[in-house]
Amino acid sequence: MMISKKSIYGLKALLNLARNSERGQVLIATLAEEERIPKKFLEAILLALKNGGVLSSRIGKGGGYSLLASPRSLTIGRIIRILEGDMAPVSCLSETEHSRCDECDDEASCGIRLVMADLQQAIGSIMDTVTLEDMVNRSDAAALARNNLFDYSI
């Protein structure tokens, strides 16, 4: 039921890029350091995101990674699907490989599947709606609110 570190790291890196669009190409090493992510691990993650069409990269001097999609159109769901593979709570609801349930005779009337389909729907309605930009904005708003509180409390 938990999101992997891979996805968290990926999200952090993307959020960093979204926040610093003026920097152009950013080095893996820079992202790794700023977000405290194991560099080698981040390599694989960014590569996957590139293959997923979310990032572009340039090799060699002056190279690095940059966002391909706009933060306003890039949903967290798309990112998680690339890194996690799927967001189905049970395998018989997988969007990619329809691996049918070994154990249940009739999928259509499986009570568990029915509930899980609702759950999948609820998850999707958040994940496929919230964008990178939304996350940045919400984060900024929260930080601001916190600072204001801090100012007055002293």
Added chain:
Amino acid sequence: MMISKKSIYGLKALLNLARNSERGQVLIATLAEEERIPKKFLEAILLALKNGGVLSSRIGKGGGYSLLASPRSLTIGRIIRILEGDMAPVSCLSETEHSRCDECDDEASCGIRLVMADLQQAIGSIMDTVTLEDMVNRSDAAALARNNLFDYSI
């Protein structure tokens, strides 16, 4: 992001018990066979559910397991929490152990955490609402609809 087999097995066993309330005490072996669950594995699951206050058991001849809570009041969320431990999408949102996030400076303004909190809320609003009885009813309704369709299509 997926629910473990442990939870699926547990749910199936509980649904079986909910459907056959007239049987009284039911053997692990019976549940294992009817639901095609590895018996030894099911043992541990039922034991956990008993310790979670959901089942009662009787040892010895004529013994077995039976539901302690009523199917109408037993939510799927409660079951999953017992078997899965938690339903938090990220560890820093865990309900049990508040394991604070290693890597993020300020939890309150972490964009990822903010979205995941919404997700957790959405998940909970389903899981803590749907009961065993609901699942049985929905399953029956789906099976009925399917059979009717079948009747007319011939």
Added chain:
DNA sequence: AATTTAATCTATCGGCTATATAGATTTATG
């Protein structure tokens, strides 16, 4: 008391996946 039944406890195991690291290679820049 003896026997049978069935849950409970203890221990273990293979395999898979998540996380992480190392080194070699390719591609581009100047």
Added chain:
DNA sequence: CATAAATCTATATAGCCGATAGATTAAATT
């Protein structure tokens, strides 16, 4: 050509998931 940086290949380690085996305890029946 030298340098910089991504990319590829390979590996390691740990931990957890799913599953199994055997011994033990508790209750019921005879």
